Amino acid sequence: MKKIIYICFSLLLALTGGCSMNDNDKNTTNDNKTEAVKPKDMDPKDLPQVPAFQDEKTREYMVSTKEEEPGYYLLESKLKGFRMLFPEDGEYSSYLSSHDENEEIIAFDSYKKTKNKMLNAQIEYYQGVTFINNPETMLDQISSENGYNGNFEKLENEGKDIYIAHKKNNFENDKNKYNFSYRYFGYI
Template structure:
């Protein structure tokens, strides 16, 4: 993820209409003039942010470096370079964490975008692979929406040989296939868990699912990306 920040002509403009943060120099921007949240205060993360204006309460908009897709991005999210890769042409994987200190709940996310890849065009192949990678033996829910078909599954996992008080996590994973273009798709994975064992953690399955669903539903393919 190395888009750069567009400087707003004035702080007033930033407050009223928002800055576009793609395709200009991040070094020229004073972090004090940006939202005081991890998504913008972390230099690498803000390269992916589309605007300083929230799209929804608590969420901004991320755009992939290949301009292949957009999705909602949590205000407390931070890009993980060690879990992100790109070939610069038709594949890109974005890893990030959303770490809420107040709730003690951590979200690990991985979004992998593929274009012009024959394997991504086969739901049967993709779902078999995703099931194996996640140790999952159930079915996937299929939902068609504008421009895409979403295959989704989830499971609760318990950490083996762990004395942790909060020794469980909720996983949401699946595959999104473009319905308007061939050989274009996304593999996604979200894991929600308590971060620290010595702090209260009210991790609720319904809330975890709602959070993951919000992100999954927001993923949208873009036209005109690098092809």
Template sequence: MKKMMMMCFAIILAFTGGCSMSDSQKNGNQEEAVKPKDMDPKDLPQVSAFQDEKTREYMASTKEVEPGYYLLESKLKGFTMLFPEDGEYLSDYSTTDEENSESIGFQSYNKKTNILLDGQVSYYREATFIDDPETMLDQVSKENGYKGNYSLKKEKEKNVYSAFKKNKFNKNDRKYNFSFMYFGYIKSKKMSNLGIVYSFIISCKDDDQACSLDEKKAGALAEKMIDSITFLTDKREK
């Protein structure tokens, strides 16, 4: 598996607010009498997202948000995002300070398409640095060896900064000698000091199996994941 970026920043104080979920994610995050992590695995969907013990701790519901995708909810209840049914949590690429920052690493492999997705989403609240796009994009660029510009998508509750690059592996004997990398950061427009850094690497895994991955398909998959990231509302009293 290719190395995913790990970002380390100073985190301060306690979080006091957030943003609301999209309608589709609200529908996928209906309260259940028993959470997936507390259910018998035999009663859960027979897919990696629920059958892997570590991964199902992040699953908000057994209801599909859309075919092949369920809803992940961060343990700090800071954000939700789509999560592929064949995805698995990676402890080596995940960290939390149990209060104001959380990084979730995962890997998803679609055996039918031979497409591998490595993802990492890092959430920060009460972090002053997250409000400065210039500082954040400079740091993200350094972490990813990137010297280009970022696109900016302005949405109602967040600004999404995104960049893309195609990597070629040093192993020239590989049939699928490339990967597509999408990275950037998301700034909440509702709350100060609240944001997310993300990285998604998409590639063909097995040289012995057909793989039709191209920039268009990789971009569509990355966009789906990025667009699904939604800040949650913190209901704690200020």
């Protein structure tokens, strides 16, 4: 059987302020005129023929049709709290919103057929709430949600503290010699 590795990625984005925004993320026509048409307002046949643009719900989050890196496009949260690179084969799996206007949760799946690998991701974004400014509290919460008892690696990037960790989960699978998945999680 083919090798299957399920990667479950649960990244908690807890930023108190929004990410920087600029006008360079507009679509460009063939005659180099810049227009403000978002992918969600375009005809799907005029968009890249990849799941991120062909799926109606996923398309709502896409910033432009410009490929930022090979196989990745720019996604923006509906609260405009963060932007991130999004895999071209990624598809929205659910939008879980709390009743609070300062919280946004986006989940998506990405399946790489050529490598037979699955990515299941959930991003949580909070703004303007006091509990996100306490790393100890947040890391305890993230550990609890993921059944993790280890330490987090701390990185610094552009004035932000980033805490990351991962764990390997084993499961029963008599039909396949690959019976594990990796779970990655963090806090910014």
